[in-house]
Amino acid sequence: MLASTNPVHSLSSLLGQDVFGKPTMVKGFPNLTAYEIDTHDTIEKSKNEIREKIAWFLKFADIKTKADEFVESATMNPAFEESAMFENMIDLMFDDEYEVYVFDTAPTANARRLLGMSSVYEMWVNKMVQSREEAASLKDLLSYSKKKKEKDPLMGYLLNLRERMHNAKELLTDDSLTSFFFVTLPEALPIAVITRFIGWFKEFNIPVGGVIVNMLIDKDSVKQDTPDFVKNRVAMQEEHMQTIWNEFDGQVRAILPLLETEVCDTAMLKRMADLLFAEN
Ligand SMILES: Nc1ncnc2c1ncn2[C@@H]1O[C@H](COP(=O)(O)OP(=O)(O)OP(=O)(O)O)[C@@H](O)[C@H]1O
Ligand SMILES: [Mg+2]
Known part of the structure; x- marks a missing residue:
């Protein structure tokens, strides 16, 4: 799998065929798939996911504010695009469909930030998980409503994200697997x-x-x-x-x-x- 995460792609022109947006077999090479990752698409997907989570949470907490404002502030930060792209790379690797993955990353500080981010991400997720746990136990103590029986999807999301980040870090820092x-x-x-x-x-x-x-x-x-x-x-x-x-x-x-x-x-x-x- 030859994938490009550079928003200014050149794989399609290099290979003389359209490989934008989905993994595409390269003509004449039975063992080569190329893929220009669609940054815009990745970002939209991440935004929607976050919008759903925030909307659910606001409803859960009985807060009558529109989710949009929160979504904006969660997705406007400059690292959002990179983290969305990073998640995309991780998903691709953990689907484990290909033998070898080659990523062409943007020539800027991207690559390092992506990886440094996995540490920061992990810390952030740990903190979030902790405060979700505290909130949940408080809620259990204070509330007799049937809402407390509801499963907390944010927690599930965070735990899943933490596991994925952890796996990504293991993979990306293992010199027998990654270079x-x-x-x-x-x-x-x-x-x-x-x-x-x-x-x-x-x-x-x-x-x-x-x-x-x-x-x-x-x-x-x-x-x-x-x-x-x-x-x-x-x-x-x-x-x-x-x-x-x-x-x-x-x-x-x-x-x-x-x-x-x-x-x-x-x-x-x-x-x-x-x-x-x-x-x-
Ligand atoms: N050894 C070479 N001999 C001749 N032309 C080359 C050679 N290596 C690269 N090129 C040409 O130079 C141009 C730039 O190459 P390439 O796209 O690989 O650079 P890049 O560093 O990835 O650029 P970017 O920073 O935009 O990602 C292309 O047109 C490519 O065909
Ligand atoms: Mg390049």
Whole structure:
């Protein structure tokens, strides 16, 4: 399963077929399914779920306020989109339909936030569960209404969420099951970015599988009459390769050459994969 959680997807154009919104078999590859996760859809689903829970709770507690205001405040926070996406990734993994899952996550701080969030989420859920338990026992003590016999769906939801978060954390921090790979170019900015990321990931005990260097110009193609522009870029790349060896010694998994065209169909993808997995 090759899934993209990046809101700006490129899998469909890469594969030359529509893989948006649902897992789709890739033509010509019997063992490859691709899936651009529909961020909008995921968010709507999460919003509806939360709306139902809040509406139920307000009714349960006899509070005469519209659920909408609460839903807005629960879903307007900037992490909501990421947490909805994170839940989507977790669901996909725990459905356990595929042998291997490859997620292309957004190049921003997303990935780390997603994972750091599982810790925060767990704390939050624990707190919520605790206060639900306290509320329930108070309610039992104080109320003789038949409402107390009603099962508390919020509690069920929270317990389920806690279990899923716990499982996700176990899975994502188990280095025999999960690895994160960082793709960089032999250039200053992307090197600085992944250096920072790798540090953060280590902080969260998230297993780092290594670094892949992309778009290295083949030095052997540089001749006497090669334009200065190319010569300069090769020299620049060579310098940055030094940094890469210094910073990521022992973690560089592959170096991919800059190819003569874009990588934009399955044949090119296959070629990249062969280069990626080539010995040495
Ligand atoms: N080794 C390569 N040789 C030639 N073209 C390449 C190579 N690697 C990537 N490209 C091309 O560069 C462009 C950007 O690649 P890609 O989409 O993988 O980058 P990205 O880092 O994932 O971008 P984004 O940050 O938008 O997700 C694409 O058009 C792709 O075909
Ligand atoms: Mg990308």
